[in-house]
Amino acid sequence: MALNRASCSAEAMAPRRSAARSGGILRYIPRPFRRSPLTIVASLVVIVWVLLAILAPIISPYGPLQQDIVKRLGPPTEAYWLGTDVLGRDILSRILYGARISIPVGVAAVILAAVLGSIVGSAAGFVGGLLDELMMRVTDVMLAFPTVILALVITAALGAGIQNAVIAIMVAWWPSYARLVRGLVLAIKEREYVLVARALGASGSRLLRMHVLPNIVSPIIILSTLDVGHAILTFASLSFLGLGPPPEIPEWGSMIAAGRDYFDQWWIGTFPGLAILSLTMAFNIVGDSLRDLLDPRLRKL
């Protein structure tokens, strides 16, 4: 139940028939990646988006706020590849600049949630007793609220803006990490090598650092990768609802919202959505493959 958002099918791991048979450069790519062309494409998409985000100021044909009021609401042309919006701003440039917000926000929100959740979860699992019971009940209740609704209420209360949206996503998401980590810690705590280390007199912090942590890192990384796409999606939803950055800032969700009033100018809302779709899809594929690579046991989640 805690792995609600992470649970995916085992399909991505089905052995592929078209494995790279020969050696060559492919040999250096981890196996699940090598065997699936889709994963390679998805990894490339992520890398390209990151590069586009970094290089946006250099490669964008126009500034994100630069207006060409005569050409406003213009369809895709040679000058404006993806058309212009209501103020005559270039959609392509705004999408490129939008990546500079969406990617860091998605990554930051997930890292914060993972760190907070891991601290609480490992404390609960390791200490046990009342702390564990309390943590479980708190996460039970929090997980009963759909994430977008929880994030929505928190952002509305804190005020619209990027930083508050990140905080809201973090608050809504740490419980699933706490549950995951707690479960893992509970299982590892009883393993023989941990019991032996304890019998040899290792301190609690040493046990946690040397034996427990190394074993919980990869599941956390897998869940995080799968979550980045979802975090980008949640942020875009909040932004679409008007709870993200102010409208002049180029952000994908609010760009789509701007397209709602212009049904005849389909390009305004359509292209930013394709940007979100390509990025979340790529993150989902990479996350799936990473799970096969690092921890096949998680398939069943």
Added chain:
Amino acid sequence: MNLLGYIARRLLLLGPMLVGITLFSFLLSHAVPADPVTANLGEQAAADPEAVAAFRQAWGLDRPLHQQYLIYLWNLARGDFGTSISTKQAVVLDLRQRFPATVEVAIVAMAISLIVGVPLGILSAVKRDSLVDQVTRVLSLVGVSVPVFWLGLVALLVFYARLGWAPSPGRLSAGIIPPTFVTGFLLIDSLREWRMDAAVDALQHLALPAFVLSSYTLGMITRITRGSLLETLGEDYVRTARAKGAPNLTVIVRHAARNGLIPVVTMVGLSFGRLLSGAVVTESVFAWPGLGLYAFRSATSLDFPAIMGVGIVIATIYILVNLLVDIAYGLLDPRIRVG
């Protein structure tokens, strides 16, 4: 443990959980730094200390937090969710009006997901690595990754603005007189009065939002079905059935799918939360007067009695759906009851 004992134990845990939900909703809407006074009175009135004091007293904001909560809980026990600050109506009444709209679209979306997703997932697993399988896998991945609000917008662009196949956003066309509010489900209410025009119109309005909302659950259910079936197809008992000469269809339906579909049941419950999350943005795109839109409006106006009400109702729906799923799971798989 027998099944009844299992259900009783689950029901027993429901009580504390519901109290927890009310406490969390309360804290969330009261312990936030934002000031509901300014949000609800407006800048001008908020500058007037008397108006502010009157507002605070009227909503009990001048009392200590724990007292406020106990008062809220006491009222809640009598079915009183308080009064919405923005609609000036009892929150219960607001929720009663909006609840059926959301449930209607959520049920249809879930039905679409199951009716399309399960056969598609089975087909995809049986015809593994074929063209059908490849297309299904990509499509289900798109379904899981697509922003619902964007899909809704594009659907409106294509089917409403361009092709004119879909009606305008909303639950009914402007010319149709809504049926009397009995259940709140437009389909049921209009059929009750034999109003075929309203029933057909309601169905037409329902189709697009339901399809859009189903994108995530449809993708997820297809993926889970496929993955789980691939596993069961490799089991010994399936091979035995094949070896005994059972027809292919019988093996797939009676042996593999029967066991392979158990994870799908869990998925229905878990993805319901995502469905409710999606309802917020979908309802916003389709001007659908449901709980999601209500949650959004009350959150942005810091209408805390409404936020608490809608939060409690949505969380309760989610918990109840998962309770039903767990019970269904117990029925399908006796091993669960023991654990």
